[in-house]
Amino acid sequence: TAMTSQVKPGDRLPQVTLFDGAPNKPVRIDELCAGKSVVIVGVPGAFTPTCHSSHLPGFVADFDKLKAKGVNLVICVAVNDPFVMAAWAGALGSGDKVLMLADSRAEFAKALGMDIDLTAVLGSVRCRRFSMHVVDNVVKSVNAEEDSSKVDASSSCRLLTKI
Amino acid sequence: MMHRLGFCAGQLGSLRLRLAGQLLPARAMSLKVGDKLPAMELVEGPEMKKVNLQELFAGQRSILFGVPGAFTPTCSRVHLPSYVRDYDKLKAKGISQVFCLAVNDPFVMQAWSDANGAEGKVRMLSDTQAIFVEAAGLSLDLSHLLGGLRAKRFVMVIEDGVVKQLDVEPDPTKATCTLADEVLQSL
Numbered sequence: 001t002a003m004t005s006q007v008k009p010g011d012r013l014p015q016v017t018l019f020d021g022a023p024n025k026p027v028r029i030d031e032l033c034a035g036k037s038v039v040i041v042g043v044p045g046a047f048t049p050t051c052h053s054s055h056l057p058g059f060v061a062d063f064d065k066l067k068a069k070g071v072n073l074v075i076c077v078a079v080n081d082p083f084v085m086a087a088w089a090g091a092l093g094s095g096d097k098v099l100m101l102a103d104s105r106a107e108f109a110k111a112l113g114m115d116i117d118l119t120a121v122l123g124s125v126r127c128r129r130f131s132m133h134v135v136d137n138v139v140k141s142v143n144a145e146e147d148s149s150k151v152d153a154s155s156s157c158r159l160l161t162k163i
Numbered sequence: 164m165m166h167r168l169g170f171c172a173g174q175l176g177s178l179r180l181r182l183a184g185q186l187l188p189a190r191a192m193s194l195k196v197g198d199k200l201p202a203m204e205l206v207e208g209p210e211m212k213k214v215n216l217q218e219l220f221a222g223q224r225s226i227l228f229g230v231p232g233a234f235t236p237t238c239s240r241v242h243l244p245s246y247v248r249d250y251d252k253l254k255a256k257g258i259s260q261v262f263c264l265a266v267n268d269p270f271v272m273q274a275w276s277d278a279n280g281a282e283g284k285v286r287m288l289s290d291t292q293a294i295f296v297e298a299a300g301l302s303l304d305l306s307h308l309l310g311g312l313r314a315k316r317f318v319m320v321i322e323d324g325v326v327k328q329l330d331v332e333p334d335p336t337k338a339t340c341t342l343a344d345e346v347l348q349s350l
Contacts, residue, residue: 023308047274049209081309084271087234091274104310121211122268123291124311 006113014111018101019082046088058156193300229314233275249343250284
């Protein structure tokens with residue numbers, strides 16, 4: 001179980017550094033999201049079956065619908081290194097639609113109370129599957145999957161109904 | 164860009180490994196030429212197939228090379244491609260199987276294999292919890308760059324489960340002595 005209680009509407013985004021494509025390209029998530037309407041999607045692992053074939057493609061496909069609702073930026077976060085995240089972005093063709101950021105040391109997942117121990121299968125603590133809508137760094141809605149191997153509450157179409 | 168890395172032996176000194184239900188001190192063994200491979204289980208492929216190292220390398224003349232990370236620059240641009248490219252030459256010199264090992268999960272390893280056309284040539288082994296590299300003295304603390312313990316860059320020639328050759332790259336960001344053409348010259 002997570003050490004921090006799970007993030008909820010009304011909370012501010014934590015001041016955590018993520019990585020954009022390489023270990024020497026840090027990004028502070030709160031600075032990136034300041035003044036914007038942002039969707040953040042958390043996933044257990046780049047290239048893992050559900051993340052790759054169901055969860056992320058939904059957000060890539062629904063990008064225009066999200067923009068129509070005022071969303072400026074869609075970010076996907078996973079506890080993977082920045083090179084793996086960049087390669088996954090390439091494989092998904094997410095291009096300029098979804099920004100893939102590496103939570104290499106699970107700091108963001110832990111700060112959100114979204115960490116889950118998947119050491120047995122994936123080798124480390126990972127991020128639970130969730131989607132979140134944040135406006136100017138204040139969380140508006142959080143949709144966490146109870147079962148991270150499924151995509152239901154955290155899907156893009158579910159999130160669209162909440163924005 | 165990966166920076167020059169120093170090896171911090173002391174940091175791992177107090178780590179205790181749980182191996183097949185038994186506690187072992189972290190310095191349990193450092194694999195060297197003449198040693199048999201340990202009877203450890205690693206994982207091959209997204210179906211999460213468990214493979215026993217002793218069984219995998221029994222009765223064969225094999226290459227096992229290790230990389231710090233799937234999709235990292237040197238591993239991807241130079242190291243893995245050298246083994247894919249020289250696979251037939253290696254087979255001509257009596258190598259019957261080539262394996263690449265990394266501390267990456269099997270889904271990432273499969274995707275990396277696909278991206279490099281390694282199918283049918285280089286098989287991917289996931290040392291997902293770093294148990295092999297730790298026990299073999301081949302682990303590298305890359306927490307600050309990649310988020311955790313990784314494999315050093317190394318290559319082994321293994322005959323019937325026994326290590327006959329072992330080369331470790333002194334600078335893990337480079338691939339020199341661990342490239343396929345270097346190994347070919349020594350076969």
